[in-house]
Amino acid sequence: MASFLRTSIRPFRQVLDRRFLLPCCSVRWKSTVAQAKDSYSEINDELKREFQEIVGEKNVSSALVVREQHGKDESHHTCQPADLVVWPENKEQVSQIAKLCNDQCIPLIPFGSGTGLEGGVVAKKGGVSVDVTKMNEILDFNPDDFDVTVQAGVSRLQLNNYVKDSGLWFPVDPGADASLGGMASTSASGTNAVRYGTMRENVMNLEVVLADGRIINTAGEGRRTRKTSAGYNLTNLFVGSEGTLGIITKVTLKLYGIPESTASGVSSFPDVKSAVDAVVEILQCGLPMARIEFLDEVQIDACNKFSGLNYPVTPTLFLEFQGSENSVKEQAAVAADVIEGNGGSKFQWATELEERNKLWKARHNAWYADMALRPGCKGVSTDVCVPISRLPEIIVETKADIAASNITGKCLTPIVGHVGDGNFHCFIPIKPGDEGELQTVRDFTMRLSRRALAMGGTCTGEHGIGNGKQAMLPEEIGPTGLSVMKDIKSLLDPNWIMNPGKVFL
């Protein structure tokens, strides 16, 4: 009630609804030209007390160090701390927080593991960071149905640790031990997507708190069917919405049987084109590949140094096969043939779990290996994705661009890619605070994104638009599609309090 009483003395909520300016005849499309506000309310002591009333004193912090931890992710995006960090313990508290923020026009930024790469958690407009990590219970595990429902703060490894004794796993693997709510928010994917799909294909239902505090279950409460044609697909409207349409509080996910047999192999190639050509050909054979990862010579060198390996310093493929023991052997034989035909080296095999883990840990640590190339630097990761037939061309052109533009002064720009999906990253360590270097990298990223768009691709395969790619979204989607997205945003979040300044400029 306190917030209601304050209505008359707080001036910030006079948001003009443009629709009132239109004549009231035929109901036509009335695009709102919507965007985040220039300014929102600051959180004063009175408001802080209200948040404390909702989640308890222990679950609120305004300490600078805590706010700073929540104002950045693993990328180069400049830390912008929220005014307050809160840790709700249940959906009802999240709902009350949203209502308070909506009534008082306070930005609300959902926070999971902070492992994003596009500045999605940066508090550009101040406000409250809502950390869901205390909502970390596995609520409903149904091994017979291959599904599980978890609170948004449960992490990927926590889940896999929980379900492994039932012979099941959740394969979406962005590398970092991200929260599943965060992974749903950014439509994460990673190395296994070529076989198992991304979060889009693996989220069956979401519980979401909307900006006004209402709670919805996108497929209906408790529903967990493999398919449905009942009404609009709200689940996939919220997957990938990056906290701008609501806060995800619960996620229902598909699980898969741990394959009977797994084998991984590494092959070195004389040049980028032959490696990527091999990938395209392997996919065309219809092999049910579990992973196909490309690492260029710069990346392999960094991995060798960081993880104590000794792979030849040339463009390289890491592959993984899954299935029955015979099927794995058969797949590997076909892949080996293709690789040989494209000039790749004989496979180096890793069939034991320990060896395989070493190999994939090196791959997962690529990001940290690259950051170690320039100690003290922060990473920029590009994220384009193109139709696979265009991969050789775009990677070759991009490496030429890297060489010509001499970004980061030393050509320290490794390329690593989930090439089975047509998705690859340039990992670029840059000096914090060096605006000139940042601008060079931004220009390079824009050129790369436009190169991908010209090939039917996207500027972001899995990291999201976040705080860095808003300028590309209109070019990628077009003005009408963008206008529809913004109108949906305004419909669900009329005060634009949900993670303002992200996705849209």
Add this chain to the structure above:
Amino acid sequence: MASFLRTSIRPFRQVLDRRFLLPCCSVRWKSTVAQAKDSYSEINDELKREFQEIVGEKNVSSALVVREQHGKDESHHTCQPADLVVWPENKEQVSQIAKLCNDQCIPLIPFGSGTGLEGGVVAKKGGVSVDVTKMNEILDFNPDDFDVTVQAGVSRLQLNNYVKDSGLWFPVDPGADASLGGMASTSASGTNAVRYGTMRENVMNLEVVLADGRIINTAGEGRRTRKTSAGYNLTNLFVGSEGTLGIITKVTLKLYGIPESTASGVSSFPDVKSAVDAVVEILQCGLPMARIEFLDEVQIDACNKFSGLNYPVTPTLFLEFQGSENSVKEQAAVAADVIEGNGGSKFQWATELEERNKLWKARHNAWYADMALRPGCKGVSTDVCVPISRLPEIIVETKADIAASNITGKCLTPIVGHVGDGNFHCFIPIKPGDEGELQTVRDFTMRLSRRALAMGGTCTGEHGIGNGKQAMLPEEIGPTGLSVMKDIKSLLDPNWIMNPGKVFL
């Protein structure tokens, strides 16, 4: 311009926007309690001429027989003809049609192959049926990228015929030779979904004409990436929206390699429970099944009679395995073990294409076989989907319900199911015009849907809400989710001209 000039003399567009009644302070949620209007404009001669101007005289018909063909699908839903049928030949014409309908408040019902099973094309409020079958070009086939872009009127078999020489196929197979625009609209699936997913997982991009004539490409024009995190997933907002948010004019689809080897098998079981238990166990083994179809004894009997087969008249599974020759053998051996352990008969094998086609044709003809059980009847198909562990229970309960309620007077209620997804259908032939029989079937369907909802299921796995399940949608999704869906509908189609009376009551 003609339609603009008429504005002042046509009274029907005075739609009160409830938002104008609210105080203009904080922008709060303003649910519109939206629904289809009670009455829309009728199409007079002047309007007919306007449609003729858009698509040409040859592409407009008001002949009763044509309108009746477009006012019904393959189900029992009573034919309700539109006032006019038009055949646009390109997206620009569709856009002009939409603009005219929106300006004049004329219902617009998209029409593809008319093979739906939930009355989605019935013109409940009159209006214009927009038949997309003249938009049937395959526009952009990229065999190297495993994707194709087609106009909405291209049919499933037309597409597969086109791509097969490249060793590719599009696996989503609802049985009928449906248009791909229609399949996207209803989020169709069918027998292959257990392996390849539904339209939700296989549509990469859509071109959609919105109610006001604007044209969007849901993932951006020309984009065809395997994954993207760029902005909201508009593609899956339109997939399954049943023509209520816009008309799909172009579809970009994933394709797959035709498997090296395929084998199909049939096994008979002593009872329903043992057959369905075998399915659950086969899935738990992690076999990458291509198809697992269940047919109860009533269905097998009908198929035997209709397709000249002689399978034992007991609950039966049709299975299909795909992969390399060895992998198929291996999968089949594992499945055979499980089947034997659950009391199933030794597999009857069909490895040659001709034999397999005979088997699957019999399965696909199940619907027609059932209709032949009562000549002159129309079919009702239920469509619930539940978590697979609940399948034995719900099928056994439903068979008991069929027996107890003695629907259609003769227990002619076969059950057939895509049991690998937890989805099954009761096919019920009913006498047209027999209201008593229809009511008995409606009551049965409601009981079945609620039984599924109580088990975490959905009232429709693949047919859509259409004209028959609107009453179940609120129970399935809940009031808040439903309100969000309706608000999205009102946002994109403020005059509710797009396929009014479907999905929502």
